[in-house]
Amino acid sequence: MITAEHVSQAETDYLAQLEKAARRFDNRAAQREETLQTIESRGVLYADEPARVKKRLARLNADWSLAKAIEQIPTEPATTTGSTLPLSPEVFGADVLGLERLMGRNNLTGVAFLEGGYLAARSIGRVCVRSPEGGHYGTGFMVSPSLLMTNNHVLRSLEEASHAVVEFNFQAGVDGRPLDPVTFKIEPQNFFATDRDLDFTVVAVAERNQQGARLADFDWLPLDGAQGKAILGEFVNIIQHPNGEPKQLALRENQIVDLLDRFVHYATDTAPGSSGSPVFNDQWEVVALHHSAVPKTDADGRPLAVDGTPWRPGMGEHRLAWKANEGVRISRVLQALSRFTLTGNAARLRDELFQPPGTPPRGEGAPQTAAAARPGADGFGPAGSAPLPSATAVGLTVPLRITVGVDMPTPDRPGPDRTSGARSLPTVTSAAVLPRAERAAGSSAVADAAEQDLAAALLNLRLGETRAYYVREDDRAARDAYYADIDADSDGETLRRALTALLEETHGPRPSYKPARMLYPWVDLHPDRLLRSVYSGKTFTAEELIHADAAAEAARLRGLQEFLLREAAAGTDVIAAELDALEAALPFNCEHVVPQSWFAKREPMRGDLHHLFACEPECNSFRGNIPYTDFPGFDEAVREDCGMREKTGFEPEHSRGAVARATLYFLLRYPGAVGDGTTEFPADRLPILVQWHENEPVSEYELHRNAAIAAIQGNRNPLIDHPEWARSIDFSRVWP
Incomplete structure (x- = not known):
C-alpha cells in the first residue's frame, strides 16, 4: 500500500487508480500471454x-x-x-x-x-486546476461543441471544476517556438457529469474567453458509436500533455494487448499516457479515454519509480516505472452518460455529445434523449448493451445501413443465429448515423460508399487474377487437418452432431451478404475464371455482375432515401416492407439455395457463402422460395432455361449436385432453422438431395469454392470433402 504522506485528494485518487489498474493487469496475465502468442x-x-x-x-x-x-x-x-x-x-x-x-x-x-492528426490535436488541451488544496494538471479534449472530457481524478467535483481552465495551443509551432495558449474557463454550473469507477468527467466549457476567442475554433472529437474502430494487436496513438508539459504525441507506440469489460490495456516501452488523453486508432477515431499507467510494483504492491525505489506522487508521473497503459472503453463512457437523468439545458448539451459531426444542435423544443448514441457499440465490444431509449427508435445510417431497434422480446422462433435477441432490419454496411433532418444530404454519401464498395470488389477481382485457382495438395492437407477429430465410424446421429459442432465452432469471420465483394471476384469462379448461373448455366464475367450489383444496390439506397423523406413517421414494419419491396424490384445476381424467407434474412445464414451462387434475377425469380424436387416427367411442370417448376417444387436445369451439397451443408450447420413452414424444405425430400449428390460428383469448381470459402469464413462443406458421408449422416433431427 501507499505510505502515508501529505498528498492532495487528486493525487490520492490517482494512486488508487494505479493500484486498481495493476491488479486488473496482473489478473489477466494468462489471457494476455495467449493473445501475444497468437499475434506473434x-x-x-x-x-x-x-x-x-x-x-x-x-x-x-x-x-x-x-x-x-x-x-x-x-x-x-x-x-x-x-x-x-x-x-x-x-x-x-x-x-x-x-x-x-x-x-x-x-x-x-x-x-x-x-x-488528420493535426486536426485531432487542435481539440485537445491542458486542464489546469487551481484549488485551495493545491493545483494539478491533466489532459482533456472536446467531445461536443460545448463539452470537454477528462478523468474523474483530474476533475473530481463541481467545486474543483469551478477552479479549472483548459488551455489550447499549449505547444510548439512548426518553427519550434511556443504558441500563445488560448485559455477558456470551465463552467460546471452548465454541465457536469462524472463517474469515479469509470474515471471520467464531462464538463461544459465557456463559449468564448476573456479575449473574445471562440471555443468553436478548436472543433471537437466525436465519440462515434460505430463498431470496428480497433482490435487486439492494433497500435494506437495518444495526444497528451504529460505532467502538464506542452502537447506531445505518442505515435503507434502502444499496442492493444487485452480487452476487459470496461477497460482496455495497451503496452508500450516508451512512456505512459497522460491522464484524460484521447486514445486514437490510425484513422484518428477515439477508441478509449486514457486514465492510468499500469505501474511496476514491489512485493507489497507499491508502485515503483524508474530507479527502483517506491514511487511517491511528488515525483511526477514521468518518474513512474510502468509496464502498460490502461484506458476506459468509450462504449462504457457513452453507456454511463446515457443513463444520467438530465433535464433542460443539461439534457440538450448531453444530446449534442451524441450527435455526429456536421449535425446542427437540436432546438430547445427537440426531444431531449440520447437516442442517437447507440452506447455499447465501440470498436471493441458488441452493440446493444445499453437499453434503447424508446420502443421504436429508428436510426438511419447513411449511406448503406438501416438499423432499427425495437424494445420487444426475442421472436418466438429462435434460430441458430445467437448474435442478437432484438429484431433488426437487413444491414449492408455503415457510416455515421444521421438524424431525420439530415437524410436529404446523404445522396452524395450514398454515391461515395457505392463507389468504395465497387472499388473493393474490383480490387478483389484483380488480386484473384494472380492466384492459383485450386491447389489440390494444399487443400487435401487442409481437409485432413479440419476433420482430424471427427470419428466417421460413429453412428449417424453422433456424426451429425459432431459435424454441426465443428461447422459452428470454425465459422469464424461471418461475412454479411455482399456477393459482389467475395462471391463474384473469387469464390464462385469456374476454372475458366467465368461465372455461371447456378440454374441456367449461362456465363458471365465477374466484372459484369459486380457492376450490375453495384448499380442495383445504389438504386435500392436511393429508393430507400426517397421513401424515408416522404414517410418521415414510418414505423419499423413499414420500413421493413419497403426494404423487401426494393430488394424484390432490384435483386442481386445471387441465389440463396436455402431461400432467405425461410430464415427471415438473419445473419450469419444470409451471408454464409456456402449456399450462395451466381444466378441471374430471372432464374432467381422463377425459382422463388419453392423447395427442390425431382420431376419424373415434364408434362405437368412449367419449364424454362432455369429448370422446371410447379407449386410444390423446383428442379434446376443445371448444378443439381452442387445445390444439393450446399443445402445439406445448411441443414448440418443450422439444424432447426428451416423446415417448419408449409413451403419450406420438407424432410421427405431429403432422398432427392442425396440422389442428386450421388448422381453429380464433386467437380473442381466445387473444390475451389470450398477451399476459397474456408479461407474466408473458416468452415468447410463436409459433403464436398467427404461425399461418402451423405449416407452415414443421420439428418432426421435437423428439422424442427
Whole structure:
C-alpha cells in the first residue's frame, strides 16, 4: 500500500487508480500471454474475436478475402506504391495501405495521416486546476461543441471544476517556438457529469474567453458509436500533455494487448499516457479515454519509480516505472452518460455529445434523449448493451445501413443465429448515423460508399487474377487437418452432431451478404475464371455482375432515401416492407439455395457463402422460395432455361449436385432453422438431395469454392470433402 504522506485528494485518487489498474493487469496475465502468442505466430487478424475483426475490416473498406490475399503475398513492398500487393499506382488506395498497416505488413501511410492528426490535436488541451488544496494538471479534449472530457481524478467535483481552465495551443509551432495558449474557463454550473469507477468527467466549457476567442475554433472529437474502430494487436496513438508539459504525441507506440469489460490495456516501452488523453486508432477515431499507467510494483504492491525505489506522487508521473497503459472503453463512457437523468439545458448539451459531426444542435423544443448514441457499440465490444431509449427508435445510417431497434422480446422462433435477441432490419454496411433532418444530404454519401464498395470488389477481382485457382495438395492437407477429430465410424446421429459442432465452432469471420465483394471476384469462379448461373448455366464475367450489383444496390439506397423523406413517421414494419419491396424490384445476381424467407434474412445464414451462387434475377425469380424436387416427367411442370417448376417444387436445369451439397451443408450447420413452414424444405425430400449428390460428383469448381470459402469464413462443406458421408449422416433431427 501507499505510505502515508501529505498528498492532495487528486493525487490520492490517482494512486488508487494505479493500484486498481495493476491488479486488473496482473489478473489477466494468462489471457494476455495467449493473445501475444497468437499475434506473434498468426498475426493480428486472429488475435481478436472474429466478429470484431470483421467489423474492423469493414470499417477499413476491406474484407476477409482481401486480408487473406495480403497474407499470401510476400512482404517486400512494391517499388511503385510501397504496398506489399502487386498493384499498379492507379488502383492502389489508402484503404489497402491501411489494411497492410493494420496487419503489420507495412509501416507506410498516406500523408493525410499527418493532417488528420493535426486536426485531432487542435481539440485537445491542458486542464489546469487551481484549488485551495493545491493545483494539478491533466489532459482533456472536446467531445461536443460545448463539452470537454477528462478523468474523474483530474476533475473530481463541481467545486474543483469551478477552479479549472483548459488551455489550447499549449505547444510548439512548426518553427519550434511556443504558441500563445488560448485559455477558456470551465463552467460546471452548465454541465457536469462524472463517474469515479469509470474515471471520467464531462464538463461544459465557456463559449468564448476573456479575449473574445471562440471555443468553436478548436472543433471537437466525436465519440462515434460505430463498431470496428480497433482490435487486439492494433497500435494506437495518444495526444497528451504529460505532467502538464506542452502537447506531445505518442505515435503507434502502444499496442492493444487485452480487452476487459470496461477497460482496455495497451503496452508500450516508451512512456505512459497522460491522464484524460484521447486514445486514437490510425484513422484518428477515439477508441478509449486514457486514465492510468499500469505501474511496476514491489512485493507489497507499491508502485515503483524508474530507479527502483517506491514511487511517491511528488515525483511526477514521468518518474513512474510502468509496464502498460490502461484506458476506459468509450462504449462504457457513452453507456454511463446515457443513463444520467438530465433535464433542460443539461439534457440538450448531453444530446449534442451524441450527435455526429456536421449535425446542427437540436432546438430547445427537440426531444431531449440520447437516442442517437447507440452506447455499447465501440470498436471493441458488441452493440446493444445499453437499453434503447424508446420502443421504436429508428436510426438511419447513411449511406448503406438501416438499423432499427425495437424494445420487444426475442421472436418466438429462435434460430441458430445467437448474435442478437432484438429484431433488426437487413444491414449492408455503415457510416455515421444521421438524424431525420439530415437524410436529404446523404445522396452524395450514398454515391461515395457505392463507389468504395465497387472499388473493393474490383480490387478483389484483380488480386484473384494472380492466384492459383485450386491447389489440390494444399487443400487435401487442409481437409485432413479440419476433420482430424471427427470419428466417421460413429453412428449417424453422433456424426451429425459432431459435424454441426465443428461447422459452428470454425465459422469464424461471418461475412454479411455482399456477393459482389467475395462471391463474384473469387469464390464462385469456374476454372475458366467465368461465372455461371447456378440454374441456367449461362456465363458471365465477374466484372459484369459486380457492376450490375453495384448499380442495383445504389438504386435500392436511393429508393430507400426517397421513401424515408416522404414517410418521415414510418414505423419499423413499414420500413421493413419497403426494404423487401426494393430488394424484390432490384435483386442481386445471387441465389440463396436455402431461400432467405425461410430464415427471415438473419445473419450469419444470409451471408454464409456456402449456399450462395451466381444466378441471374430471372432464374432467381422463377425459382422463388419453392423447395427442390425431382420431376419424373415434364408434362405437368412449367419449364424454362432455369429448370422446371410447379407449386410444390423446383428442379434446376443445371448444378443439381452442387445445390444439393450446399443445402445439406445448411441443414448440418443450422439444424432447426428451416423446415417448419408449409413451403419450406420438407424432410421427405431429403432422398432427392442425396440422389442428386450421388448422381453429380464433386467437380473442381466445387473444390475451389470450398477451399476459397474456408479461407474466408473458416468452415468447410463436409459433403464436398467427404461425399461418402451423405449416407452415414443421420439428418432426421435437423428439422424442427
